[in-house]
Amino acid sequence: MSQPHRVLLTGSSGWLGRFLAPMLRREGHEVVGLDVVAGAETEIIASVADRVSIERVFADHCPSCVIHAGALHKPDIVRYRAQSFVEVNVTGTLNLLEAAVAAGHKRFIFTSTTSLMIRADVRAGAAGGAKEAFWLDEEFGPLRPRNIYGVTKLAAEDLCRLYADLHGIDALVLRTGRFFPEDDDTDGSLPGPNLKANEFLNRRLTVEDAARAHLAALDAPTGLGFQTFVLSAPPPFVREDAAELVRNAPGAIARHHPDAAELYAQRGWKLPDTIDRVYDPAKAERLLGFRAHTDFAAILQALRADRPLPFQHDPDYVSPIVAAGGDPL
Template sequence: MRILLTGSSGWLGRFLAPRLRAAGHRVTGLDVAPGADTDIVGSVADRATVDRAFADHGIEAVIHGGALHKPDIVLYPAQAFVDVNVTGTLNLLEAAVAAGNDRFVFTSTTSLMISASIRAGKGGGAREAAWLTEEMAPLLPRNIYGVTKLSAEHLCRLHHLEHGLNIVVLRTGRFFPEDDDMAHEIAENGPNTKANEFLNRRLTVEDAADAHVAALDRAPTLGFETFIVAAPTPFLRSDCAALIADAPSVVARYFPEAEALYAARGWTFPAHIDRVYAAEKAERLLGFRCRTDFAAILAALADGAPLPFAHDPAYLSPGANRATPMSRGLL
């Protein structure tokens, strides 16, 4: 199948493109910055670029991973997020419908599920952690990234309803390698933070790529579906009150060895966990389960092996070393 992969020079794209080719697909990469898997340098916000990609490469399906992301909030104005994340998605959906495509995979985010009240956690008076599934409503994203991703999801749903385009929306947890853009607000950072997030909200980029391949394969049988994609949590819904009150005690109950392994590295657990992303629907309907979970992190610590996730505080998204959003080809 001839696949248009947007965001092909980005962190996800560089892992996803080889997997698609290994599955027998012909991949055309589209990104604002050059890369090993990028055939077309341009923005999804430019409809002419999108139309040429379809016409010149005979595109039969789209995996739309290109976007401005949460760490980009400190780099780009709000209008750039609207142009790329909303208008760009609309351009691709309309082109896919016009070309008669039968499947479309959209990379969304669990970030759009977090309101300010959930993020406040215990400090905001919450009595238990939020147990988040795809049925959560209403969705009240707290930043421009979440707002534009939710708008793009609505465009996907609309194109399924009006045109019958089969679409899988993947709300992925965190898998970016750089530090969080709000690192100044958290006590620990780097590998310790990423390891902790495998308890409730993170996955590896390799698992994210594999989820997209699975979504592409299953899309025609699903119609329109939205899935949370994150490492399987060890927690149960009944743990939510204890997670907000004393998260380390809950972790110790499931992983008695964790405290010593963390102490050997000088690591700590979060005092409170304010939300858990439950990914059971993806396992049930998509047939996908992340390979790397928190137990794998502990196994690596115990064996003195490399951590099974990437951490690169110097990582920059494609084009981020250029001076302005305009010069990055986004507007």
């Protein structure tokens, strides 16, 4: 483990923050939690978009590293105007970067999203004529986010890149796959636990693994500069499976997990007919030493042993800011 840090953790009242803050403390780090709404892990109620508040936090608490996990997210699009996304996700990131550089920080960790990689043709997938699954690693492009959430997260990534170039800091961007606990707000085709289990094949990780990835970024060797990392459970597939995944996903799954269909049938579940995107987390394993603990094999093992599923599912979850009826600014 690296030397202990006093970590300024933004988004500390959120779903990731409530898992990440205790992990940081168990590893010997101090945590200063900042969010716009109260929470068990939050000491400071303030918006990252408020430059004066951020400067005061740095003056009063003297953090040695920032983990910037606070943001407006994709479901917030229906609740808040586009300008709020710019102020929170872009201006807020800029405020933190400037304060971190002024304080002499050597590392800045930014929680981003794989959502910004899902341009229109990726979203359409096989229905849009794709003949093979899109393989989404850090080299995938061009990036053309399809909503204000993705646009502002990509802009914030570019700010991280700029400040790494200008000031020589390590700016580590973690593009997390799905780890939200609630049901999918755009796909009700399957029961929530079935859909989440399927997503461990290609696009999901547990919230606990997402938190562990941030610890790995904090402990990573110095001198990495600007880096992006796709985070997901390691898929069972290889790139050579890409065409079959679109044409016959159950066949590809059976080759890697022969009893998956039977285990699913016992629970009344359904495997995906088509998989049209695969997130590749190999770079995080190579440079950060991070590999998700929970993968699709772990899901199947739980089904075999009739144990609880190894991921969080809460169809009634709402974000703290929504529950509080709060203002993101």
